[in-house]
Amino acid sequence: MARKQGSHAETTGPRIREAALRLFAQHGYAAVSMRQIAREVGVQAGALYLYTPDKQTLLYDLMRDHLDHLLGHWHVPDGPPEAQLEAFCRHHIRYHLDRPELVFIAYMELRNLEPENFAVIERLRRRYEDRLQAILTNGLESGDFALADGKLATMAIIAMLTGVNTWYREGGRLSRADVEAIYWDMVRKAVAA
Amino acid sequence: MARKQGSHAETTGPRIREAALRLFAQHGYAAVSMRQIAREVGVQAGALYLYTPDKQTLLYDLMRDHLDHLLGHWHVPDGPPEAQLEAFCRHHIRYHLDRPELVFIAYMELRNLEPENFAVIERLRRRYEDRLQAILTNGLESGDFALADGKLATMAIIAMLTGVNTWYREGGRLSRADVEAIYWDMVRKAVAA
DNA sequence: ACAAGAATTGAACGCTTGTTCATATACTCT
DNA sequence: AGAGTATATGAACAAGCGTTCAATTCTTGT
Numbered sequence: 290m291a292r293k294q295g296s297h298a299e300t301t302g303p304r305i306r307e308a309a310l311r312l313f314a315q316h317g318y319a320a321v322s323m324r325q326i327a328r329e330v331g332v333q334a335g336a337l338y339l340y341t342p343d344k345q346t347l348l349y350d351l352m353r354d355h356l357d358h359l360l361g362h363w364h365v366p367d368g369p370p371e372a373q374l375e376a377f378c379r380h381h382i383r384y385h386l387d388r389p390e391l392v393f394i395a396y397m398e399l400r401n402l403e404p405e406n407f408a409v410i411e412r413l414r415r416r417y418e419d420r421l422q423a424i425l426t427n428g429l430e431s432g433d434f435a436l437a438d439g440k441l442a443t444m445a446i447i448a449m450l451t452g453v454n455t456w457y458r459e460g461g462r463l464s465r466a467d468v469e470a471i472y473w474d475m476v477r478k479a480v481a482a
Numbered sequence: 483m484a485r486k487q488g489s490h491a492e493t494t495g496p497r498i499r500e501a502a503l504r505l506f507a508q509h510g511y512a513a514v515s516m517r518q519i520a521r522e523v524g525v526q527a528g529a530l531y532l533y534t535p536d537k538q539t540l541l542y543d544l545m546r547d548h549l550d551h552l553l554g555h556w557h558v559p560d561g562p563p564e565a566q567l568e569a570f571c572r573h574h575i576r577y578h579l580d581r582p583e584l585v586f587i588a589y590m591e592l593r594n595l596e597p598e599n600f601a602v603i604e605r606l607r608r609r610y611e612d613r614l615q616a617i618l619t620n621g622l623e624s625g626d627f628a629l630a631d632g633k634l635a636t637m638a639i640i641a642m643l644t645g646v647n648t649w650y651r652e653g654g655r656l657s658r659a660d661v662e663a664i665y666w667d668m669v670r671k672a673v674a675a
Numbered sequence: 676a677c678a679a680g681a682a683t684t685g686a687a688c689g690c691t692t693g694t695t696c697a698t699a700t701a702c703t704c705t
Numbered sequence: 706a707g708a709g710t711a712t713a714t715g716a717a718c719a720a721g722c723g724t725t726c727a728a729t730t731c732t733t734g735t
Contacts, residue, residue, distance in 0.1 A: 301712080317593060319512035323693060335695075336713050344693065397590060400510060437664040438656065445668055448645025449638045456637050463631065471630040475638055479672040494682080516723060528725075529683050537723065 302340045314390035318401045349406045355391040356413035370428030435482040495533045507583035511594045542599045548584040549606035563621030628675040
């Protein structure tokens with residue numbers, strides 16, 4: 290047997306990626322088998338290898354595309370440091386609430402990347418952190434912010450904002466706008482001069 | 483063949499747990515095999531089952547003991563809310579910097595727990611969060627703190643503090659005392675009235 | 676010196692893993 | 706209608722998985 294009917298041609302690739310994303314996020318890369326992914330797509334395991342050279346690349350491509358998009362989709366606007374920081378925080382939360390599974394994988398599965406892949410992903414992640422750190426450093430020099438340490442504040446703020454994905458559930462007590470506003474308020478005060 | 487020589491009796495159990503801890507933290511529960519753990523201990527795989535009923539229990543016991551100890555080891559001191567919050571923050575950082583691998587596992591491997599085990603661990607984790615939330619709620623009512631939302635602030639602060647484990651390395655630019663002080667300063671400002 | 680029990684081995688169990696490949700089907704183009 | 710190609714199957718591969726267990730060795734108490 291081969292193709293059952295209809296033209297699954299251009300849809301199978303994306304569907305494999307979607308299934309991998311969902312399953313990796315739910316059970317973890319190492320705990321998910323190629324056969325599980327195939328079953329989710331409605332295809333035999335062998336067919337996956339028409340769309341990805343191997344399991345590792347499936348993971349790497351998800352993470353790489355995620356970070357490429359995160360970096361390409363948004364840039365620090367002109368303006369005073371506080372406005373830049375607010376834009377960063379609000380964008381970060383919005384972006385992360387929109388893609389919980391990708392964000393989760395990009396953080397949790399780092400250790401399952403082969404060394405060369407890990408190096409690439411880490412570089413991209415670092416580029417993103419540097420944007421926040423630049424904002425903080427500017428504000429520190431201009432006197433808008435008061436911080437004991439720029440790098441530490443960068444890590445602290447990112448950890449705090451990204452943490453929203455651990456508890457936020459759609460349709461809960463707070464809207465996305467509420468969450469954005471509350472987090473921004475805390476960050477604003479934390480770095481205030 | 484059996485025991486080679488000497489009395490490995492009482493030391494093998496702990497050594498298995500230590501090896502499991504290290505390997506789980508490094509590669510993830512699902513990616514580590516019982517044979518790998520055994521090799522690390524210098525024993526055959528079958529011998530592990532004299533000390534644990536199965537692999538799952540090995541993970542569960544690590545997490546359970548970690549949280550039991552975290553909860554038993556420290557309690558909120560009497561005093562004004564700000565002093566309580568400072569004590570919580572400093573203790574959290576100190577405790578987490580002392581046990582990076584346990585902390586990492588307790589967060590990363592939640593999804594690899596079987597449902598009943600997960601429920602127990604989640605309950606313990608929740609108990610810990612509730613301590614911070616109680617401090618924040620008290621301070622809110624007394625007017626010492628200004629917060630839009632107590633639960634959200636709890637999650638934000640814990641995420642921020644726990645994040646220290648993602649970047650702190652022994653012998654780096656900042657001492658533990660520095661880190662403690664800087665984080666506390668940011669938390670203090672973030673919740674300030 | 677010897678028996679009892681604790682600690683460990685090493686082989687085996689059935690199953691799953693990622694990956695490959697000859698084969699077969701469905702679609703497209705002429 | 707028929708050839709050519711893209712897409713998929715399903716069986717096979719060697720390797721590794723968690724776990725069990727009879728057999729073996731070491732330690733301890735008498």
